[in-house]
Each structure stands twice: as C-alpha cells, then as structure tokens.
Amino acid sequence: MRLLLSGAVLSLLLVASAWGGEGPADEKALQEVREVVKQLQARYEKTKDLQADFSQKTRIEGFERPVTSSGKVYIKKPGRLRWDYLDPANEEIYVNHDDVKVYVPEHKQVLVGKLTQMAASKAPLELLQGAAKLEESFEIEPTTGKERGVGGIRLITLIPKAKDQESTRSLQRIVVEVFPKTYFIRTVSLYEISGNVATFEFSGLKPNLGLGNEVFDFKAPPDAEVVKAPVFSVP
Secondary structure, eight states, X not given: OTTTOOSSSGGGOOOOOOOSSSOSOOHHHHHHHHHHXXXXXXXXXTOSEEEEEEEEEEEOTTOSSOEEEEEEEEEETTTEEEEEEEESSOEEEEEETTEEEEEEGGGTEEEEEEGGGSTTOHHHXXXXXXXXXXXXXXXXXXXXXXXXXXXXXXXXXXXXXXXXXXXXXXXXXXXXXXXXXXXXXXXXXXXXXXXXXXXXXXXXXXXXXXXXXXXXXXXXXXXXXXXEOOOOOOO
C-alpha cells in the first residue's frame, strides 16, 4: 500500500528545498506564503471533484536509487478518493471518509482498514481534498532556501501540529508547490523522520468533471481474499 502506509518497506511508503542555512522567515516571505495558502484553499473550495495523473518518486534512507511509480488519482467531495497505481504494478486504493480498501490484483487480495490508523496518510489526503483548514492542522512556513516553484511562486512548508496522532507521528514536514494561475497542487513532498522522502507530482488535472460514485465504489472480485490491514506506527 504504497500511498497509505509508511515504513521501511518500499511498498508501504507514503508521502528538496534546503532545510536550514537561513534565519527566521522575514515578513515579506510570510505574506507571500499566506497569499499562496489563501489562493490554494480558495481553489479547492470551488473544486467538487478532480481527476489527475501522478508520478511518485520515493527516496528510501540507505538506498541509492529512488523508487518510481505512476498512475491516476480521482477525488470527490466529501471524503472520496481513488488512487490507482498503473506502473510498474497495478494497485487500487479506495478511500471513503475513514474507510480504506486496497486491491492488489497480483496477489488477489483486498486489504481493508481505517485511514486514521495508517501512518502518514491523512495529511496528504486532506491537502488534496482541500477540506481541512491548513492553519488548524499545520504550522505554515515559507520553505527555506532559494528554490521556488514554477512561475516563481514560493514553496510552502507544513509542519504537523498533532505529533501524537498516527497520521502524523512519522511525518516531519510537507513541502507543497502549486501551479501558477490555477493554484492547484503541483507537487507534494513528504519528509519522514526516518529520512525517507516521497514526492508526488500531478499533471493533466481535470476539475469538476461530475465524477459519479461508481468511480469510487469497489466490489471485491469473487476470487479475492479480504484481509484486515495491519496498523503501522512509529514508536
């Protein structure tokens, strides 16, 4: 469950600018970031559903080469998400509020679990859905270093406030880049305490297509084994 679970195993990982080297963010940088966040939230508040392509690059601490994958993501308010890995292997992830189903055709297996019990999973989902008020869940800061996003827009660093929850315990920070003009999310980079970094890049965004519930409803094939997903946490 590459999107939802975090750990040392490659297939269980979810989601750079330099971290340090500068003093406290100046007022101009903070104002720029606040404006980006305002535009970002305004955009997603107007978005009822969204379809996009994604590519994922995961750098595992201790491994020289990153692991790459790609696929499609579908989002519908409130609380519906479908995340399909298409390359290099097929894996389908369905989220309905707190219920999660992961179908792995190769293994003929369906894992079922709760989103709030799967480490490092809830925060990125909230970002993509635009449902959460970022200020309530994160400390928002300008990303340190000189790197900026496409169009010169500042990168945003989000630091989880709730360190004791399963969804954020292994997560150190999130760095977000937005598209110019539309302010949809272009990239999300998840920095884990372990040193692992997962970066998701989105393209081909198609908002408000009127996606039906059938896109998000999953029925297990007759030959699939349904098992309860393990709960992963960080001590």
